[in-house]
Amino acid sequence: MTIVKEITHYLEQLAPLSYQESYDNAGLIVGNTQTEVTGVLLTLDSTEAVVEEAIAKGCNLIVAHHPIVFKGLKKLNGRNYVERTIIKAIKNDIAIYAIHTNLDHVMGGVNSMIAERLQLQKVRVLAPKSDTLLKLVSFVPTEVTQAVLDALYEAGVGAIGNYDHCSFRVNGTGTFRPNEMANPFIGSAQKDEEVTENRIEVIFPAHLQGKVLNALKQAHPYEEVAYYISALQNLNQEVGAGAVGELPKAMTGDEFLTHLKDTMGLQMIRHTALVSDSIKKVAVCGGAGGFLLNDAIGANADVFVTADYKYHEFFDADGRILICDVGHYESEVYTKELLQRYLSKKFVNFATILSETNTNPVFYRS
Numbered sequence: 001m002t003i004v005k006e007i008t009h010y011l012e013q014l015a016p017l018s019y020q021e022s023y024d025n026a027g028l029i030v031g032n033t034q035t036e037v038t039g040v041l042l043t044l045d046s047t048e049a050v051v052e053e054a055i056a057k058g059c060n061l062i063v064a065h066h067p068i069v070f071k072g073l074k075k076l077n078g079r080n081y082v083e084r085t086i087i088k089a090i091k092n093d094i095a096i097y098a099i100h101t102n103l104d105h106v107m108g109g110v111n112s113m114i115a116e117r118l119q120l121q122k123v124r125v126l127a128p129k130s131d132t133l134l135k136l137v138s139f140v141p142t143e144v145t146q147a148v149l150d151a152l153y154e155a156g157v158g159a160i161g162n163y164d165h166c167s168f169r170v171n172g173t174g175t176f177r178p179n180e181m182a183n184p185f186i187g188s189a190q191k192d193e194e195v196t197e198n199r200i201e202v203i204f205p206a207h208l209q210g211k212v213l214n215a216l217k218q219a220h221p222y223e224e225v226a227y228y229i230s231a232l233q234n235l236n237q238e239v240g241a242g243a244v245g246e247l248p249k250a251m252t253g254d255e256f257l258t259h260l261k262d263t264m265g266l267q268m269i270r271h272t273a274l275v276s277d278s279i280k281k282v283a284v285c286g287g288a289g290g291f292l293l294n295d296a297i298g299a300n301a302d303v304f305v306t307a308d309y310k311y312h313e314f315f316d317a318d319g320r321i322l323i324c325d326v327g328h329y330e331s332e333v334y335t336k337e338l339l340q341r342y343l344s345k346k347f348v349n350f351a352t353i354l355s356e357t358n359t360n361p362v363f364y365r366s
């Protein structure tokens, strides 16, 4: 049996809640963490129709990209679709979980999925975030340094880009004097002690702090473990908005638009003038990504694929880049397939089903 909490815990390892934007409301919106899961329905939006689909398909957990609740609800009387969806979910014991801007901000998230469909290579985060990394310094007797480092690596420290087990150490002398109450690993009460120790330094993502400190305290032989944790302003190349990569082969503007339409299954693309006849570098951002235009230009992208562009914002292309607005729903609809891939790999004792409800509120007529 699997409970809701095991699924949310797994999803939050992939996309920690601390990576969401301040306005966002990702996480468990409706439901109890201890409920046994009978099935998971994956969707872009949780609407009343999606809750009905979950009931019909025997799924008591909906995992959505967009949170159905963004702002505080002061009344719950079914006056709008948000309230009606929440009421229907609660009445039918359906839990609703949202994995939103936190999934936008990780490698292997929403934007990696768009990059995969467009067959981009050398994909990296377009606008890496700062202030998500911490540095741990600790002082470890020489003979147990490797064992302590191994425990820390296991907890997730020391990963930088394509490298792991990254650390630095310098050897020196640590001093201490235990009192009568102490139970020292080395030395005895009221006697000054000097020990050859390594000062070790490692970096890790801030959301792992609890796990890393537990690992340090478990593996370190001392009764009192000396350590410092400090915040780093470094950019975290694994975390941030948008993605940028390269097409396997340069295309003309026309060829690229056809490629985009085919690989994303689009009915239409709103785009700016074709400014280059060689499209190779492509920046992408699922949903409303206009705020990343300068990052896309700064990364020398030939084209920026995103959604929710307004008339005046198209002028900002200014002959420097091709902006393609593919539609918000269309840019993110494959996110549910990504979630299915993750969940079905990890959990086998319940079904993870792709919702068949088209929640796109926008219709096109040609």
Ligand SMILES: [Zn+2]
Pocket: 066, 286, 287, 288, 328, 332
């Ligand atoms: Zn969105």
